[in-house]
Amino acid sequence: MGMYDRKSPYMLPEEPKTQAVCTCGKTGNPPYCDGSHQGTGKEPAIIQMEKGKTVAICGCGKSANIPYCDGSCSR
Template sequence: ACGRSANQPFCDGSHKAVGMAPMGFTAEKTDTVYLCGCKTSKNAPFCDGSHKAL
């Protein structure tokens, strides 16, 4: 969620340098989903198409 990880969308601990906390995610079923990479989604951690307005 911080945008600093070198292994996005997965956490690598880089958030600690700016005092942020990671956002947990547990897949509840087998399905195809899109995780937000632009950090503007109102439905994080899922993509809501907000990146199209950037």
């Protein structure tokens, strides 16, 4: 199953830190980048968490706000 084969977002309780999130859909550790994008022309999204909170990361690949879910999977 690939990163963008889901019909729901990845709900992640994140701690304050900088995180690389996959945007190519090829990662073996979804939704985090594992370097699989090499040669695709795509780069991971770098998100900076200022404080601990839960974030919704797109699981379908259709969001207009990648890497974040915008509800496209439910339409």
